[in-house]
Amino acid sequence: MTSEEIVARVQAAGVVGAGGAGFPTHVKLAARNIDTVIANGAECEPMLRCDQQLMASHPDLVIRGMRLVMQAVGAKVGLVAVKAHYASAVQALQQELDSQKDTEDARAWPVKLYIIEKSVYPAGDEFCLVYEVTGRLIPEAGLPLNVGCVVQNVGTLANIALAVDGGVPVTHRYVTINGEVRSPKTVNAPIGMSFDKVIALAGGYTRDPGELRVIVGGPMTGHTVADPASETITKTTGGILVLPTENEVVRFMSRSLEAWTKRGKASCDQCRDCTVLCPRHLLGHGFSPHEIMRAGAYDINVKNSVLTGAVLCCECRLCEAYSCPLELSPMQFYKKMKRELAAAGWKNDVHHRSDLVPDDSREGRLVPTERLVARLGVGKYHSWPVAWDESEVRVDRVTVSLKQHIGVPAQAVVAQGDSVVAGQLIASPPEGKLGANIHASIAGRVVSVSDKSIAIEG
Numbered sequence: 001m002t003s004e005e006i007v008a009r010v011q012a013a014g015v016v017g018a019g020g021a022g023f024p025t026h027v028k029l030a031a032r033n034i035d036t037v038i039a040n041g042a043e044c045e046p047m048l049r050c051d052q053q054l055m056a057s058h059p060d061l062v063i064r065g066m067r068l069v070m071q072a073v074g075a076k077v078g079l080v081a082v083k084a085h086y087a088s089a090v091q092a093l094q095q096e097l098d099s100q101k102d103t104e105d106a107r108a109w110p111v112k113l114y115i116i117e118k119s120v121y122p123a124g125d126e127f128c129l130v131y132e133v134t135g136r137l138i139p140e141a142g143l144p145l146n147v148g149c150v151v152q153n154v155g156t157l158a159n160i161a162l163a164v165d166g167g168v169p170v171t172h173r174y175v176t177i178n179g180e181v182r183s184p185k186t187v188n189a190p191i192g193m194s195f196d197k198v199i200a201l202a203g204g205y206t207r208d209p210g211e212l213r214v215i216v217g218g219p220m221t222g223h224t225v226a227d228p229a230s231e232t233i234t235k236t237t238g239g240i241l242v243l244p245t246e247n248e249v250v251r252f253m254s255r256s257l258e259a260w261t262k263r264g265k266a267s268c269d270q271c272r273d274c275t276v277l278c279p280r281h282l283l284g285h286g287f288s289p290h291e292i293m294r295a296g297a298y299d300i301n302v303k304n305s306v307l308t309g310a311v312l313c314c315e316c317r318l319c320e321a322y323s324c325p326l327e328l329s330p331m332q333f334y335k336k337m338k339r340e341l342a343a344a345g346w347k348n349d350v351h352h353r354s355d356l357v358p359d360d361s362r363e364g365r366l367v368p369t370e371r372l373v374a375r376l377g378v379g380k381y382h383s384w385p386v387a388w389d390e391s392e393v394r395v396d397r398v399t400v401s402l403k404q405h406i407g408v409p410a411q412a413v414v415a416q417g418d419s420v421v422a423g424q425l426i427a428s429p430p431e432g433k434l435g436a437n438i439h440a441s442i443a444g445r446v447v448s449v450s451d452k453s454i455a456i457e458g
């Protein structure tokens, strides 16, 4: 199979980055001058399990996906980066690699495990992961391909394997449901299924929903949702968490920008803890979170580069949730600044340094997951068993979002009243625009079409 055929099948199946914002995968696979493909199996967000369970249950798909990506981009090194303490995943992947070692594919596209010994946050951030695995430093505001690497989440790799070998489109998503639910588990949910129905799959809430909040994503990079009945699963939904309203994560996520600003003005003592623990600052990126606090909290005039340095913040939330002893949030100021820069049409021609030197003390300043978990008050949910349940999920209605990816929304190719089968193409991006195809996750009748979503009833 040629690279072009792999890319075409991935594009047809609507594969997008499963671990992040949903960058269309076929575009990443068109990269050239790549020598290394890294599978991101770090899964560093507390409470989530879907990636480690996928690696343990379907190592064949992850490794097949790796080899297809290597073939597509012409890379000769493939490394599956997985934390040492994800023991079942490590064992399953190693067994799979051993069983394939004499095959033609394995000789042409050799894949090895890269064991991440320390469990730290945010190990899965692409800049941190590429440095950990290869020692290469992605330039400020750059991409892994700037240093000859392609990074793919393990869920994306499984979807690539299914798309290329079986023509299977992305219609389902492994989602971990954890927290205050009766039976925490990971399920393979149809895209478009509402959160409240997904929570019911895990036995429902343990107490009055009025005492709980639902979070989509992880406790660090996720966000609370106002109405779980009107939010639906997308290709990038890795977790639905249910936490008590008094929990640290909920408390922080519920605070408004005004409240963050008020706290910053009242309290920031410029201690620099946010800066010395910032993962991007530790890689040598030219920004210092405590400096944005001077500007944001004190209205002090600072150099423009302090403000535009916002583009270097990866929004890992470490400064807000862990580093600052006074519960302040440089990240919120950076997010605000990013919005203002975008609204002003600002283009980044400042922050592209590639002569980066990691901080000498970086190793000692990486934040252990266990300490973060304790700070977030999610210890029991992080460590208790979460079942892996691959049984078929039946649902009689889905509302499929047309914007599950980076780029422009997909446009419907079906109309109200049409009958569709599961896996049928229902929307695609306009010709020549960045985006991804979208397919029906259940068979049924299209009951509504808008510029935001398509609803299907089975």
Ligand code: SF4
Pocket (backbone or CB within 6 Å): 267, 268, 269, 270, 271, 272, 273, 274, 275, 289, 290, 293, 323, 324, 325, 326, 327, 328, 329, 330
């Ligand atoms: S935001 Fe917090 S950690 Fe950062 S300088 Fe101010 S008080 Fe220190």
Ligand code: SF4
Pocket (backbone or CB within 6 Å): 274, 277, 278, 279, 280, 281, 289, 312, 313, 314, 315, 316, 317, 318, 319, 320, 330, 331, 334
């Ligand atoms: S969220 Fe905070 S800790 Fe994370 S990169 Fe941004 S400034 Fe640094």
